[in-house]
Amino acid sequence: MADDRELRVLIVEDDPLTAEAHADFVRRVPGFSVAAVCLSGGEALTRFDELAAAGTPVDIVLLDMNLTDSHGLEVAKKLGARNHDADIIAITAVRHLQVIRSAISTGITQYLIKPFAFAAFREKLENQREFRQGLTGGGALATQASVDNALSALRSVSATPLPKGLIAETLETVSAVVRDSETPVSATEVGTRLELSRVTVRRYLEHLVATKQAAKQPRHGTPGRPEYEYRWV
The missing domain is CATH 3.40.50.2300 (Response regulator)
Known part of the structure; x- marks a missing residue:
């Protein structure tokens, strides 16, 4: 056994x-x-x-x-x-x-x-x-x-290598912010915390969603274009 x-x-x-x-x-x-x-x-x-x-x-x-x-x-x-x-x-x-x-x-x-x-x-x-x-x-x-x-x-090797352009260190840093946050966070909020652009952070957040490590949902009540928020699964 x-x-x-x-x-x-x-x-x-x-x-x-x-x-x-x-x-x-x-x-x-x-x-x-x-x-x-x-x-x-x-x-x-x-x-x-x-x-x-x-x-x-x-x-x-x-x-x-x-x-x-x-x-x-x-x-x-x-x-x-x-x-x-x-x-x-x-x-x-x-x-x-x-x-x-x-x-x-x-x-x-x-x-x-x-x-x-x-x-x-x-x-x-x-x-x-x-x-x-x-x-x-x-x-x-x-x-x-x-x-x-x-x-x-x-x-055995990982079946899900990082997409081109993503860096392992940055992915773990972004992951830590989402994981440790008590409430869902947006790409803008994560970017502000890490001093990274919203566009850059969003790529990492979308990768976390694609690999089922994070969930994504629209943030209601925000003016202008819809903003998405992310939470750790």
């Missing part, structure tokens, strides 16, 4: 704001919870051991490569030496092929390059869950089919 319990995620990121943003992303994906947020490699290793000793081991580590006290690859190697069952996903702006090759050889299963939208982040987590579930149950030995299915989960 597949392991359907909530997966505990350890976030290792030296920028506090980015770390909290990743933690917020984790909380938004059903079936995942934040085990801890660590701002350095040393803190991550200590917290990882503490959680294991407490009987609440980490399932997934989200690991930045450029940390203040060490390189992410060194942290990954030290985690690997602990004979743990945790999977490591690199989340970093580092694009050097040698680092990526080293990450794979170190046991890092997925590599997510900054910046990215929430959809890409969510996909990586859900892929990792499918990978883990594909290798769970059925005794100590795997079948060829179970191995193939588990590995195919890591290779």
Whole structure:
């Protein structure tokens, strides 16, 4: 039987704001919870051991490569030496092929390059869950089919790439405004808040509607041409 319990995620990121943003992303994906947020490699290793000793081991580590006290690859190697069952996903702006090759050889299963939208982040987590579930149950030995299915989960790619001209960072920023607003917002209101043109913001809002992340409706009672407002679904 597949392991359907909530997966505990350890976030290792030296920028506090980015770390909290990743933690917020984790909380938004059903079936995942934040085990801890660590701002350095040393803190991550200590917290990882503490959680294991407490009987609440980490399932997934989200690991930045450029940390203040060490390189992410060194942290990954030290985690690997602990004979743990945790999977490591690199989340970093580092694009050097040698680092990526080293990450794979170190046991890092997925590599997510900054910046990215929430959809890409969510996909990586859900892929990792499918990978883990594909290798769970059925005794100590795997079948060829179970191995193939588990590995195919890591290779899946998003079926909805961003339309030409849209930027992942801006999409996530616009999404955050709509998502965090207590009332529906218009393109003009979002644009004013983000210092972007109404036309630009409207393209992102329409993409959210097309991907069923937001709903659109006419705003009644406004003079002149009809204005639309958007709310998070």
